[in-house]
Structure formats: C-alpha cells, structure tokens
Amino acid sequence: MDARAYIEDHREEFLSSLKAWLEIPSISADPEHHGDVRRSARWLADHLTATGFPTVEVWETPGLPAVFAEWPAADPGAPTVLVYGHHDVQPVDPVEAWRTEPFVPTEIGTSLYARGASDDKGQVLFHALGVRAALAASGADAPPVTVKLLVEGEEESGSVHFAELLRDRRDRLDCDVAVISDTTMWAADTPSMCVGMRGVTDVEISLYGPTMDLHSGSFGGAVPNPLKAMSDLLSGLHDADHRVAVPGFYDGVVEAGPEERALIAELPFDEREWLRTAASTATWGEAGYSTLERVWLRPTAEINGMWGGHTGAGGKTIVPRSAHAKVSFRLVPGQEPLRVQDRVRAYVEANTPAGLRAELEFGGPGVRACASDLSSAAVKAARAAMERAFGTRVLYTREGGSGPEADIAEALGAPLVFLAVGLDEDRIHAPNEKVEVPLLLKGAESAAYLWAGLAAQM
Amino acid sequence: MDARAYIEDHREEFLSSLKAWLEIPSISADPEHHGDVRRSARWLADHLTATGFPTVEVWETPGLPAVFAEWPAADPGAPTVLVYGHHDVQPVDPVEAWRTEPFVPTEIGTSLYARGASDDKGQVLFHALGVRAALAASGADAPPVTVKLLVEGEEESGSVHFAELLRDRRDRLDCDVAVISDTTMWAADTPSMCVGMRGVTDVEISLYGPTMDLHSGSFGGAVPNPLKAMSDLLSGLHDADHRVAVPGFYDGVVEAGPEERALIAELPFDEREWLRTAASTATWGEAGYSTLERVWLRPTAEINGMWGGHTGAGGKTIVPRSAHAKVSFRLVPGQEPLRVQDRVRAYVEANTPAGLRAELEFGGPGVRACASDLSSAAVKAARAAMERAFGTRVLYTREGGSGPEADIAEALGAPLVFLAVGLDEDRIHAPNEKVEVPLLLKGAESAAYLWAGLAAQM
Ligand SMILES: [Zn+2]
Numbered sequence: 032m033d034a035r036a037y038i039e040d041h042r043e044e045f046l047s048s049l050k051a052w053l054e055i056p057s058i059s060a061d062p063e064h065h066g067d068v069r070r071s072a073r074w075l076a077d078h079l080t081a082t083g084f085p086t087v088e089v090w091e092t093p094g095l096p097a098v099f100a101e102w103p104a105a106d107p108g109a110p111t112v113l114v115y116g117h118h119d120v121q122p123v124d125p126v127e128a129w130r131t132e133p134f135v136p137t138e139i140g141t142s143l144y145a146r147g148a149s150d151d152k153g154q155v156l157f158h159a160l161g162v163r164a165a166l167a168a169s170g171a172d173a174p175p176v177t178v179k180l181l182v183e184g185e186e187e188s189g190s191v192h193f194a195e196l197l198r199d200r201r202d203r204l205d206c207d208v209a210v211i212s213d214t215t216m217w218a219a220d221t222p223s224m225c226v227g228m229r230g231v232t233d234v235e236i237s238l239y240g241p242t243m244d245l246h247s248g249s250f251g252g253a254v255p256n257p258l259k260a261m262s263d264l265l266s267g268l269h270d271a272d273h274r275v276a277v278p279g280f281y282d283g284v285v286e287a288g289p290e291e292r293a294l295i296a297e298l299p300f301d302e303r304e305w306l307r308t309a310a311s312t313a314t315w316g317e318a319g320y321s322t323l324e325r326v327w328l329r330p331t332a333e334i335n336g337m338w339g340g341h342t343g344a345g346g347k348t349i350v351p352r353s354a355h356a357k358v359s360f361r362l363v364p365g366q367e368p369l370r371v372q373d374r375v376r377a378y379v380e381a382n383t384p385a386g387l388r389a390e391l392e393f394g395g396p397g398v399r400a401c402a403s404d405l406s407s408a409a410v411k412a413a414r415a416a417m418e419r420a421f422g423t424r425v426l427y428t429r430e431g432g433s434g435p436e437a438d439i440a441e442a443l444g445a446p447l448v449f450l451a452v453g454l455d456e457d458r459i460h461a462p463n464e465k466v467e468v469p470l471l472l473k474g475a476e477s478a479a480y481l482w483a484g485l486a487a488q489m
Numbered sequence: 490m491d492a493r494a495y496i497e498d499h500r501e502e503f504l505s506s507l508k509a510w511l512e513i514p515s516i517s518a519d520p521e522h523h524g525d526v527r528r529s530a531r532w533l534a535d536h537l538t539a540t541g542f543p544t545v546e547v548w549e550t551p552g553l554p555a556v557f558a559e560w561p562a563a564d565p566g567a568p569t570v571l572v573y574g575h576h577d578v579q580p581v582d583p584v585e586a587w588r589t590e591p592f593v594p595t596e597i598g599t600s601l602y603a604r605g606a607s608d609d610k611g612q613v614l615f616h617a618l619g620v621r622a623a624l625a626a627s628g629a630d631a632p633p634v635t636v637k638l639l640v641e642g643e644e645e646s647g648s649v650h651f652a653e654l655l656r657d658r659r660d661r662l663d664c665d666v667a668v669i670s671d672t673t674m675w676a677a678d679t680p681s682m683c684v685g686m687r688g689v690t691d692v693e694i695s696l697y698g699p700t701m702d703l704h705s706g707s708f709g710g711a712v713p714n715p716l717k718a719m720s721d722l723l724s725g726l727h728d729a730d731h732r733v734a735v736p737g738f739y740d741g742v743v744e745a746g747p748e749e750r751a752l753i754a755e756l757p758f759d760e761r762e763w764l765r766t767a768a769s770t771a772t773w774g775e776a777g778y779s780t781l782e783r784v785w786l787r788p789t790a791e792i793n794g795m796w797g798g799h800t801g802a803g804g805k806t807i808v809p810r811s812a813h814a815k816v817s818f819r820l821v822p823g824q825e826p827l828r829v830q831d832r833v834r835a836y837v838e839a840n841t842p843a844g845l846r847a848e849l850e851f852g853g854p855g856v857r858a859c860a861s862d863l864s865s866a867a868v869k870a871a872r873a874a875m876e877r878a879f880g881t882r883v884l885y886t887r888e889g890g891s892g893p894e895a896d897i898a899e900a901l902g903a904p905l906v907f908l909a910v911g912l913d914e915d916r917i918h919a920p921n922e923k924v925e926v927p928l929l930l931k932g933a934e935s936a937a938y939l940w941a942g943l944a945a946q947m
C-alpha cells in the first residue's frame with residue numbers, strides 16, 4: 032500500500048485524534064492554562080507511543096514541558112532527522128470574534144477550525160501519520176531514517192527555556208538535518224517551501240542635551256537640540272536608495288542566489304492585495320528589489336518608536352532636554368547581531384554632535400537569521416517530496432521574522448529544512464484560526480516521502 | 490533743580506510708593522487674585538493722578554483692566570509718546586523657594602525683593618518719577634512731549650484682550666513713538682537698549698501611514714514608515730550650515746546692519762557663563778553668526794516635541810501608523826508669520842513620500858518680530874538719554890522672544906523704542922525676583938531726558 036493510500040485510509044482516525052488534542056486549551060502565555068499545557072504534552076506523548084515510537088519522553092523545563100520521541104532507523108548508518116514543532120497555542124482573545132468555540136474543533140467544508148489547528152498541532156500531528164505511512168509503503172517496521180521529534184511547550188510565550196533545553200539535552204538531539212514544521216506555504220494551489228527567516232536586533236537610542244528643557248526664545252538656534260540631532264541620526268540610517276547607511280551594516284551578508292530570486296519572482300504576488308494586508312497605500316524600500324525580496328531577503332532598519340520634548344496639547348516653544356528612539360534591524364544570513372550592534376553604536380557615536388550625550392540600550396543579544404542551503408541534499412529531498420505529494424512544482428519563500436529556528440540550527444549544528452503546509456489565511460494568532468485538512472494530509476504524505484528521500488540521498 | 494537731583498531727593502518717596510504697589514499680589518493667571526489685579530489698577534490710577542496726570546482712566550476689558558493716563562505737552566505741536574508696561578505679575582510658585590515673602594517688599598543692599606519689582610511695576614513707576622523730574626528740570630507745568638501711559642493687566646496671562654483693547658481705543662492711543670518699558674539691559678555696568686524681538690509661529694505636523702501598526706517582520710522595509718519620513722522631514726529643516734532649509738523661509742528678512750552687529754560684538758559676552766545658563770555643554774547654530782546673533786538676529790526652526798510608535802518599555806518591532814512633531818519657528822523682522830506657514834506647508838507636502846498623508850495644524854496666526862529703526866530720531870534720542878543718565882556708552886541688545894510688542898507697533902503705526910533697566914539676573918518669572926533700585930532711578934532719569942530729547946529732535 033502506498034503512502035497516499037494509507038493516509039487516505041486513515042483520514043478519519045487522524046482527524047479524530049487531532050480534534051481530541053485541539054480540545055486541550057494549551058495556552059502557554061496564560062498561567063491559568065499551564066495545567067492544560069501539561070495535559071497537552073501528556074496527550075502527545077501517549078499518541079506518539081501509540082503511533083509506535085519506541086522512545087517517548089516528556090521533558091520538564093523550569094517552565095512548561097516539551098515532548099521528545101525517537102524512532103531509530105533499521106539501518107544504523109541511516110541519517111537522523113529531528114522534527115521541530117510546538118504543542119502550546121496562542122491566547123484566544125478577543126473570544127467574541129470567534130464564529131466557533133476556539134476549543135471545540137469544528138469542520139466546515141475542507142477547513143478545521145480551532146485554536147492551534149494550523150499553529151502548530153495540525154502540523155506536528157501530520158508527522159505521526161507520515162511516519163506510519165512511510166512504514167506502510169516500505170513494509171518495514173522501522174523508518175528509513177532515524178526520526179526524532181522535539182515538540183516545545185513555550186513557543187507562543189517566547190521560548191524562554193528552549194535554548195537551555197537544547198543545551199541540556201544536546202546529546203539526545205544529535206541529527207543530520209532539522210525539519211521545521213511551523214511555517215506556511217504561499218497558497219493552497221501554490222505549494223512552497225520556506226528557505227529562510229530574517230533575524231533581528233533592537234536598540235533604544237537616547238540623546239541628552241541641556242539638563243533641563245530650555246525656552247526657545249532665549250536659547251533656540253544656539254544650542255544643540257536633541258530632537259534635531261535624533262532626526263539627523265534616524266534620517267541618516269538610510270541612503271537615497273533606501274539602503275541601510277550604517278557603515279559596515281552589510282558586512283558578511285550572504286546574498287540570495289539567482290535561482291531563489293527567480294523562484295520568488297514566479298510566485299503569483301498581487302501587490303494590490305498585499306498593500307491591503309499592509310493597510311498601506313504605497314510600497315517603499317531598497318532600490319533594486321521587489322516587495323517580496325525586501326521583506327524576505329534584505330536586512331532593514333526600522334524606527335519602531337520615537338519621543339521627546341513636549342508631546343501634550345498646544346505649543347511649548349522649548350529646546351527639549353532629551354530625545355529617544357527605538358529602532359530594530361531585521362537581519363539576513365551572514366549578519367552577526369552583536370557585530371551589527373557594534374556598528375550601530377559606532378554610527379550613533381560618530382554622529383552625535385558636540386554638546387549631546389548618546390546612550391544605547393540593546394534589547395538582548397538579538398536573533399540570527401537562518402536559511403536553508405538550497406544546494407543541499409536535504410532541501411532537494413524535501414522539495415522533491417513535496418512536489419511528489421502535491422503533484423506540482425514547489426517554489427521558495429522566506430519569512431520576514433523568526434522564532435527559535437536559528438537557535439535550533441546553531442545548537443544542533445544541523446542544516447534546516449522547512450516542511451509546512453499552513454497558509455497565511457489560516458489566521459494563526461487571531462480569532463477563527465483554521466487549517467485546511469487536505470493540506471495536512473499532503474504534509475503527512477510529504478513527510479513520508481521525505482524520510483525515504485533523505486535515506487537515499489544523504 | 491536738575492532731573493538727577495530731583496530724583497535723588499525723591500528716592501524714599503518713590504520707594505515707599507513702589508513698595509505699597511508691590512504689596513498687591515496682582516497675579517493675572519490666578520483667578521483668586523483677579524480682585525488684586527483690579528486693586529492694582531486702582532492703585533496705579535490714584536498714583537498717576539497724584540503725580541499730576543490730568544487724565545487717568547481705568548479701562549475695563551472682558552478680562553482684567555488696563556490703566557491709561559495722559560499728560561499733554563504745553564506745545565500742541567510737540568510729539569506724543571506712549572509708554573507701554575503692565576501692572577500684573579507672575580505667580581510665585583514655588584513659594585517655598587523665596588527667601589523673603591514675595592509680597593512683602595524687602596530691601597537688601599541695593600536690591601528690592603518682591604514679585605513684580607522688576608517685571609514690571611518698578612519699570613512702570615519710574616516713568617511717574619521721570620515725568621516729575623522733567624518738570625522740575627524745565628520749571629514748566631507740562632512735559633515737553635505729550636506723555637501717554639498704557640499699563641496692561643493681562644501681560645503675564647497672554648495679553649488675551651490686548652489686541653482688542655488697542656483696536657477699540659485706537660483713537661485715544663495715537664502717538665509718534667511707543668516706548669516699551671518691559672525688557673532688560675545687558676548688565677548694571679553695561680547699560681544697553683533692546684532694539685528688537687523675534688517673532689514666532691508654531692506647527693504640529695502629523696504623518697499618517699498604514700491604518701494600523703504593522704509587524705516589522707512581515708512588512709518592515711517594504712512600506713513607508715511615518716517615523717522615518719518624519720525624521721527625514723525634520724532633518725531636512727536645516728542644511729549643513731544649520732540654516733533653515735525650508736524654501737522661501739528667509740524671504741523678506743531684514744538683516745541687521747553692521748552698526749548693530751558691531752555694538753553686539755562689543756558686549757562683554759562670556760560664552761562659558763552663557764552655556765551654564767543654557768544648561769548645555771556646547772553651542773550650535775547657523776554658520777557665520779555668533780551665539781548672541783543666533784538668538785537675537787537670526788530666525789530658526791526648533792523641534793519642540795516629537796512622538797510616534799512604541800514609546801513604552803521594551804521593544805516592539807512595528808512599523809508605526811503615524812508620527813507627530815511640534816516645531817516652532819522664531820522669526821525676525823521682515824518675515825510674515827502667515828507666509829512662513831505657507832512655506833512650511835509646501836515643504837512638508839513636497840517631502841511627504843507616497844503612501845503617507847501629512848496634516849499640519851498651526852498654533853494660530855503667529856507673532857511678528859519687531860525691531861527699532863536704529864537710524865530714527867526716537868532711537869537716537871533714547872540712546873542719548875540713557876547715555877546721559879548712565880554717564881557711559883549704551884550698547885544694543887535684542888530679545889530672542891517677544892510678547893505683545895509687535896502688536897503695539899502695528900496697531901498704533903508707531904516706531905518702537907525700548908527703555909528699560911531690568912537685568913537678566915532679576916529672576917523675573919522665578920522665585921526671589923528683585924530689582925536694582927539705583928537702576929530704577931537711572932530709568933527715571935533716562936525718561937526725563939528722553940522727553941526733552943524727543944521734543945528737540947522730532
Ligand atoms: Zn507556531
């Protein structure tokens with residue numbers, strides 16, 4: 032029996048399991064639901080045991096538990112794959128905006144509505160179905176690669192203990208490739224693979240001038256104004272081509288190759304529709320790049336907030352004592368967040384006029400970008416697996432922001448492959464989250480093909 | 490008996506009158522003291538009657554009353570002088586910072602401490618002494634010029650009804666020169682005349698972009714960021730020489746002449762000391778001008794406040810929906826506030842990128858700058874009068890901001906002359922206001938000489 036037939040035969044069983052799991056309100060950001068997150072971990076562990084994983088463990092952290100499972104390949108020389116996902120979900124507020132109960136999974140047409148249906152329980156669970164389909168297809172009683180699952184319980188509350196978990200359990204997590212199942216495809220009829228995510232680092236910049244607000248009648252035009260200097264600093268973050276003008280900012284950037292740019296250009300991108308999502312009336316950005324390239328492939332500087340001086344009603348003709356701004360930098364592969372921070376500090380210091388004092392406060396060490404190696408056997412195998420499952424060409428996408436993915440790649444020293452079937456229209460993190468059931472089944476099928484493909488190619 | 494001898498003989502009488510007036514807490518900004526402002530007007534009217542002014546009237550307004558007095562010259566062809574001052578005073582908070590009671594006038598050495606001693610009761614009252622001294626010196630029973638006094642009761646609360654008063658009483662206020670006694674000299678040992686005041690206009694600029702804050706991971710670098718655009722706009726307000734770069738901003742500017750600049754350069758200006766007053770560590774400003782020229786002679790653009798996006802604790806990686814700034818422009822003679830507003834509007838509109846919408850809200854029609862005509866007989870007479878009283882050369886100053894003076898010049902169509910003996914160190918508007926009694930007497934003497942000088946020269 033081939034994988035597709037196995038999956039079609041087990042559709043109802045899969046759906047009823049998923050619904051049972053979705054009934055558990057595993058909201059990690061809400062302490063009142065921490066018991067539910069623990070129940071969710073237990074449910075998943077039991078399910079993976081029932082699936083046949085010889086090793087299933089609930090891993091406690093100082094916060095909420097993760098689930099780990101392992102099914103060794105029959106061939107001890109076969110590669111090891113680690114699948115990452117999470118079993119906690121987003122809060123449901125505003126709950127009155129839901130058309131169905133968020134924890135009463137409801138099928139409407141091909142969609143299954145419930146909090147966590149797409150992000151990320153549906154996409155975790157298709158792997159259990161996928162590994163069984165692979166066994167059915169091969170007739171073996173072990174998968175062609177060693178399959179490990181690591182399913183986190185704190186992703187929606189900042190993955191606060193995840194880096195520590197990766198460090199502490201490093202020996203158990205050894206793998207040749209990490210498969211991330213927590214992203215989206217372009218569209219139901221345009222299957223695609225995410226191949227990278229931007230990183231980020233952010234800073235609060237303060238400029239201090241006179242030790243008190245001054246009357247501009249007496250002093251205006253004769254002492255440095257911190258808001259003027261801040262405007263110069265922030266305006267100077269970009270050049271006329273809207274490239275980031277902080278010296279050294281682009282050092283080390285690994286440019287996307289022509290193949291990736293060509294596949295991105297093939298995506299049926301509707302800029303009018305995109306602008307509607309962006310609640311904006313015009314695009315803007317770095318010269319020489321399309322809108323999708325700007326949000327996926329290019330590092331940016333973005334002013335997130337700014338304040339200083341008189342901000343209340345009416346006028347107040349002062350030279351203000353200070354100015355403040357919050358700026359974040361989206362990063363791409365090859366940019367080291369800490370090195371970018373050094374460059375930003377040097378830029379601010381070099382551009383702070385005499386008479387003003389600059390202070391910078393970075394919001395932690397930042398997050399590295401991550402990307403798949405498009406020439407790797409793993410990416411080729413994953414793309415081939417999806418193309419076989421979907422019966423059509425698979426394009427590439429990236430994501431503009433990222434979660435703990437770069438940590439995984441770094442901690443495990445393994446290349447990343449993104450295998451996911453969520454859609455942007457799934458409304459993850461919003462009311463009325465849903466998932467397309469046919470796509471979950473395609474995900475299971477893709478996974479089944481991927482294990483065989485990886486065994487053959489790696 | 491010459492004017493100086495008369496004034497010295499009447500020192501104690503003058504001081505006891507002034508103290509009696511200073512005991513009245515005529516705080517116009519505090520409704521609880523509005524009765525006191527009325528008492529103050531009454532006191533002044535009685536005093537001017539006792540001085541010998543044939544006409545003395547209390548002029549009601551929709552707010553607080555002004556006092557008008559007139560003493561016609563014996564010669565009907567003699568010029569008419571209108572003296573402007575105010576009888577209301579600033580609040581006294583923080584009252585605990587006063588070393589003497591603010592409304593118990595106290596002599597310490599040559600200083601007289603009380604709220605209003607310098608600003609402006611002392612400087613109004615020396616005119617009553619001055620006109621008597623002029624009579625004593627000439628032996629006549631009418632002054633050599635027609636002397637009118639207009640003493641406002643709402644100057645410290647924004648002169649809200651003053652323009653209306655000037656309009657309504659226009660026929661009674663006809664004059665050939667307006668003498669303003671509400672400013673300061675450079676220092677007790679460096680007498681000087683103010684010869685101009687900057688005007689002002691202010692605006693709140695808003696830029697609106699996406700109709701909601703956007704996640705910068707999804708949209709950063711691909712839509713216009715209002716804070717970025719605002720930084721560009723504000724940064725572009727000045728060129729590299731720190732001149733205002735709004736096209737047309739300098740249209741009509743009447744430059745100060747070489748004589749004035751030379752006299753300003755003679756002032757014993759201590760930049761270190763000035764920086765201490767400015768609570769700043771470095772000067773800044775338009776290339777080619779000294780610090781005093783920058784605050785007195787040059788128009789400016791000053792960012793008074795700015796805000797937008799995330800201004801709370803921590804980071805929030807958004808593209809904000811809007812950005813706001815408050816900007817004021819100090820103006821010099823020849824600049825029309827409404828024309829400047831048009832130029833600012835055009836500048837903002839020309840520099841608002843596609844996808845953003847700009848809104849400007851101006852804080853009223855603005856205030857014109859004012860300046861004396863240094864080649865006029867009135868200024869020459871006033872300078873000569875002060876030089877005779879002080880026995881030394883009199884330099885020129887200006888002030889960086891202004892009150893209702895430009896309104897007076899405009900409403901009455903009369904040139905302005907500033908005759909005042911306050912000092913910056915008098916702490917007007919602050920606790921422990923004081924005035925130097927010897928300077929008030931020099932003020933009276935200068936006024937006495939001025940009436941004779943104007944009669945001779947005009
Ligand atoms: Zn997720």
Ligand SMILES: [Zn+2]
Nearest residue numbers: 608609644671
């Ligand atoms: Zn005053």
